[in-house]
Amino acid sequence: MPAAVVAGLGSWLPPRVVTNHELTRRLDTTDEWIRSRIGVTSRHVVDPGTATSDLAVEAARRALRSAGVPAAGGVLLATTTPDRPCPATAPEVAFRLGLGAVPAFDLAAVCTGFVYGLATGAGLIASGILESLLVIGADAYSTILDPEDRTSSVIFGDGAGAVLLRAGDPEEPGALGPFDLGSDGELADLITVPGGGSRQRSSRTPPDRGDQYFKMDGRAVFGNAVARMAGSSQSALDKAGLRTSDVDRVVAHQANARILDAVAAELGMDRERFVSNIARVGNTSAASIPLALDHAVRDGELRAGHRVLLTAFGGGLTWGSTSLRWPGTGLPEEQ
Structure with a gap:
């Protein structure tokens, strides 16, 4: 295939x-x-x-x-x-x-x-x-x-x-490795926009003030994000037959600098191997990983041949990871 x-x-x-x-x-x-x-x-x-x-x-x-x-x-x-x-x-x-x-x-x-x-x-x-x-x-x-x-x-x-x-070809640079994906709907309310969906609309009552806005239980999210990204990362590496020592760069969802620190510690990896652009762009949700990849290539932090681990955590709760060998050539477009 x-x-x-x-x-x-x-x-x-x-x-x-x-x-x-x-x-x-x-x-x-x-x-x-x-x-x-x-x-x-x-x-x-x-x-x-x-x-x-x-x-x-x-x-x-x-x-x-x-x-x-x-x-x-x-x-x-x-x-x-x-x-x-x-x-x-x-x-x-x-x-x-x-x-x-x-x-x-x-x-x-x-x-x-x-x-x-x-x-x-x-x-x-x-x-x-x-x-x-x-x-x-x-x-x-x-x-x-x-x-x-x-x-x-x-x-x-x-x-x-x-x-x-x-x-x-599965062996060529840039080919995506095995994935690890997961979710936990029991904790859906940790990250949510309560108003505007069918549950609120079907109640036939106006949404409470502020229900149209994003809400998050930061303390609970922190612990879950660290545990899930670390566990998913290890699972994806195991499926690919890789060890943490094989990874040159980790591009994790840029949720919070302290979360990145904690995931690195949980995996026993040097924080320097974790790409980070959160200081200048903040948490950009689904855009986070591709933005960090693009910036890392432009900054010279990510180069052709690097073994890269991608990992993310978000509302749902959801999480997922994969790996690839960075192709380099032609990436990204010069601006």
Whole structure:
């Protein structure tokens, strides 16, 4: 069976930058607290009228150009902030990219969405349904945050990242390794937007104030994120016949700098092997891993031949991991 091979990479951040100092002018917090607790100094935020599809299209265009191809056989968009509840956003993204009547659909796994998307793409390619697929992680989290909530407002940023997957040989650079995926719906309320769905709407009562905004139990999420990402990482490595010592770079979901520290400690790995761009972009949810990959290549931190571990944790609860040998050539597009 063919393997799914990473052939292109691109990302996009909205131009507007919001620093910690700007947030401290309207929230009861300090730059020192945000840096020490979250590890963020700034984040990018969409301007009024900019939607998730706008971010996704820009990232996807760069992924296609980096691969040197004009089109892809389909679009998978991982997002928690679709342009509308209905229809899915991916078909519009495919249309704006000029891809024609290709299959296009959204995937909802919150911050694990990109890894779930890679696994789905790998299955579509291995089965012969598609020869290539754009897997995009894009979120405009600023649109679902309570502007008065000092906890969530300082964590999240907006952005998009994309890879082009193509059919290839399982042994070639860029081929995705075995996946480990999991979920725990018993803890769904740890990360949630309570209002706007069928459960709230079917009650025939107006949502409580603030229910349209993102809510998270930070303390409980921290422990679950560390345990699940560490456990999933080890499982994915075991399936690939790899040890932690074989891994050159870990690109984990950029949830929180302290979570990255704790996952590294749990795996017994040097923190220096963990790629991190959270300081300048914050937690970008489904866009987190492809954005970190793109920035790491541009910064020279990730190079051809590196053995890379990808791992994520998000609402649902969901988690997932995989590995690959970084292909390098043509990645990412020069800007």
